[in-house]
Amino acid sequence: MPAARLALSAVIVFFSLIISAPRSLVAADSGEYIAIRKQGSGRIALVLDRAQTDGRQEAGWAESINSVVHDGLDFTGFFTLIPPPLNVRQNPAGKGQSVNFAALNSIGAEIYAGGKVAATGANITFTAEVYEALGAKPILRKSYTGTPGEIRSIAHQFCADLVELLTGKKSLFGSKIVFVSNKSGFKEIYQCDFDGAGLEQLTSSKSITLTPVLSPDGRHLAYTDFSSGRPALYIRDLSTKKTLTAAKSGVSIDPGWRNNSEVATTLSHDGDQNIYLLNTAGAVLRRLTNSKSIDLSPTFSPDGGKMAFVSSRNGMPQIFIQNMQSGEAKRLTFSGRYNTQPSWSPAGDKIAYTTWENKGEIDIFVVNADGSALKQLTAKSGENEAPSWSPDGEMIVFSSTRHGRKKLYVMNASGENQRPLLHIDGDQMQPSWSLFTK
Amino acid sequence: MRDVYSFTRYLLIPSMMFLGACCCEKEIAVAPEAVPPPAPSPVAAAVVPVLGDLFFDFDKSALRVDASEQLKANAEWLKANSKSRVVIEGHCDERGTNEYNLALGERRAVNAREYLIKLGVDPSRLKTVSFGEERPFAAGHDEEAWSQNRRDHFVAE
Numbered sequence: 001m002p003a004a005r006l007a008l009s010a011v012i013v014f015f016s017l018i019i020s021a022p023r024s025l026v027a028a029d030s031g032e033y034i035a036i037r038k039q040g041s042g043r044i045a046l047v048l049d050r051a052q053t054d055g056r057q058e059a060g061w062a063e064s065i066n067s068v069v070h071d072g073l074d075f076t077g078f079f080t081l082i083p084p085p086l087n088v089r090q091n092p093a094g095k096g097q098s099v100n101f102a103a104l105n106s107i108g109a110e111i112y113a114g115g116k117v118a119a120t121g122a123n124i125t126f127t128a129e130v131y132e133a134l135g136a137k138p139i140l141r142k143s144y145t146g147t148p149g150e151i152r153s154i155a156h157q158f159c160a161d162l163v164e165l166l167t168g169k170k171s172l173f174g175s176k177i178v179f180v181s182n183k184s185g186f187k188e189i190y191q192c193d194f195d196g197a198g199l200e201q202l203t204s205s206k207s208i209t210l211t212p213v214l215s216p217d218g219r220h221l222a223y224t225d226f227s228s229g230r231p232a233l234y235i236r237d238l239s240t241k242k243t244l245t246a247a248k249s250g251v252s253i254d255p256g257w258r259n260n261s262e263v264a265t266t267l268s269h270d271g272d273q274n275i276y277l278l279n280t281a282g283a284v285l286r287r288l289t290n291s292k293s294i295d296l297s298p299t300f301s302p303d304g305g306k307m308a309f310v311s312s313r314n315g316m317p318q319i320f321i322q323n324m325q326s327g328e329a330k331r332l333t334f335s336g337r338y339n340t341q342p343s344w345s346p347a348g349d350k351i352a353y354t355t356w357e358n359k360g361e362i363d364i365f366v367v368n369a370d371g372s373a374l375k376q377l378t379a380k381s382g383e384n385e386a387p388s389w390s391p392d393g394e395m396i397v398f399s400s401t402r403h404g405r406k407k408l409y410v411m412n413a414s415g416e417n418q419r420p421l422l423h424i425d426g427d428q429m430q431p432s433w434s435l436f437t438k
Numbered sequence: 439m440r441d442v443y444s445f446t447r448y449l450l451i452p453s454m455m456f457l458g459a460c461c462c463e464k465e466i467a468v469a470p471e472a473v474p475p476p477a478p479s480p481v482a483a484a485v486v487p488v489l490g491d492l493f494f495d496f497d498k499s500a501l502r503v504d505a506s507e508q509l510k511a512n513a514e515w516l517k518a519n520s521k522s523r524v525v526i527e528g529h530c531d532e533r534g535t536n537e538y539n540l541a542l543g544e545r546r547a548v549n550a551r552e553y554l555i556k557l558g559v560d561p562s563r564l565k566t567v568s569f570g571e572e573r574p575f576a577a578g579h580d581e582e583a584w585s586q587n588r589r590d591h592f593v594a595e
Contacts, residue, residue: 187572208569208572210536210537210540210572211536211537224540226569226572229525229567230567230568231540231567231568231570250544251540251541251544251567251568253537253540253541254537254540266541268544268548271548273541273544273545294538294541294542294545296537296538296541297537297538310537310538316497317538338534340534340535340537340538341535341537354535356533356534356535360533362535385535386535429536430536
């Protein structure tokens with residue numbers, strides 16, 4: 001009797017372990033999909049099915065969520081989105097409705113994403129259900145709740161979870177891009193979502209504002225502003241909306257954050273144009289470069305241990321990498337006469353920058369931080385400038401004159417799929433992608 | 439041939455700039471509600487016609503011979519008008535990248551300031567600022583426009 005009991009409890013423990021272990025299941029599956037992506041076969045074939053609903057209002061919400069999820073997943077470039085086959089659900093009239101995996105397999109779908117949308121009081125709840133199609137295996141089930149006004153956010157939270165599950169990496173959903181536009185007649189700073197939606201004007205200087213960059217945590221915005229009659233460093237606390245300026249004479253050019261509390265910029269108060277490290281109160285912590293030449297455009301490795309920057313110490317501007325501890329600087333770029341605008345990738349292995357070519361074109365290149373594997377990403381398309389990496393390191397935003405005026409574009413980090421980011425009046429330039437994804 | 443060309447340009451440009459500055463001010467006075475032109479310098483001040491602009495070679499901040507000649511004339515005026523203070527604005531043509539041009543423009547302004555100090559002008563009367571490629575004088579996209587935009591411009595405070 002005790003032996004039988006023991007066996008029974010062992011069985012119960014065994015099953016409860018299986019039931020309470022969805023996380024390990026998920027991890028195994030995500031590993032599988034990371035492997036698929038690494039093989040270079042490229043995109044994941046995904047069927048996105050509109051969420052099931054009961055009422056007409058819910059159907060409208062489901063339609064909106066479906067549309068935002070579709071565009072969001074499409075934007076990442078990770079997926080081939082296949083329209084759901086007509087018979088994607090079995091017993092469409094009955095209660096015991098289920099996903100028709102045979103139909104999904106017949107069209108080559110790898111992943112099925114669907115779910116339910118229901119009203120919960122004044123809120124919407126989207127319960128997402130994701131399956132691996134071949135094994136009919138559930139890999140994600142999660143509910144997202146918000147007001148009808150938060151549909152974009154609800155849909156993007158799901159996109160973020162799905163992309164992180166399938167790629168094993170942080171996604172770009174929730175990230176922001178800050179940039180300069182002269183659409184008002186003055187160069188002012190604007191912000192938009194990762195996909196160009198949600199445009200917002202951040203400065204009204206009626207002067208010249210340049211080179212905005214958000215701190216890694218998104219709390220501070222650093223930029224250059226001519227309001228005082230000269231280009232000075234401004235740091236805005238986005239939560240308190242308070243803006244302060246670094247009170248050094250001379251110019252300030254092109255800030256770059258080292259971490260949430262330290263920002264580097266070029267200052268010229270000592271006569272030469274050197275890079276200094278400042279705190280968020282605008283006080284100088286220390287000088288980072290000491291040359292008689294122009295030093296500018298600092299960008300840091302993710303651990304803050306190294307800084308890439310532009311220097312004219314050898315004549316024409318080239319990109320150098322400096323060890324923050326030893327202060328030793330090494331030249332990174334040897335091809336191209338005029339190399340500027342470095343941007344260190346969030347993964348830490350690559351640096352994107354621009355080369356001003358002899359024909360007058362400007363093109364974007366990527367090189368490993370050790371100087372190897374140089375690759376040209378843009379060609380024969382006017383001036384392509386100011387590359388900045390998405391927080392997941394998968395994309396690059398930049399400005400281009402390929403269709404006339406300077407506008408913002410995005411591309412995969414490999415240079416593929418170059419396309420406009422947003423359509424607004426005037427010239428757009430100097431985009432900078434946030435590291436946070438909120 | 440080349441010398442004649444640069445000589446006429448040398449004479450013409452300061453007067454053109456003077457006219458240009460006057461036009462801008464008029465526009466603002468007549469129609470204050472109109473979309474503001476991107477031109478007026480934030481330092482609201484008079485352009486002194488005798489303080490001529492200096493021009494630079496491409497991607498250079500070193501003073502050319504014609505630039506140092508102009509600076510000598512400017513120094514004479516500054517000595518004769520000993521109460522005046524000026525801001526030297528360094529500018530670049532549109533080529534290259536904006537951030538680097540902001541630095542290059544400052545070096546153009548600083549080099550002119552240092553030369554004026556050597557000529558005996560009190561340093562406290564001379565400020566510098568860089569506009570990089572943000573405030574071109576000539577609107578074109580060729581060497582004729584670029585050569586006019588690579589300049590130091592003097593504004594009395």
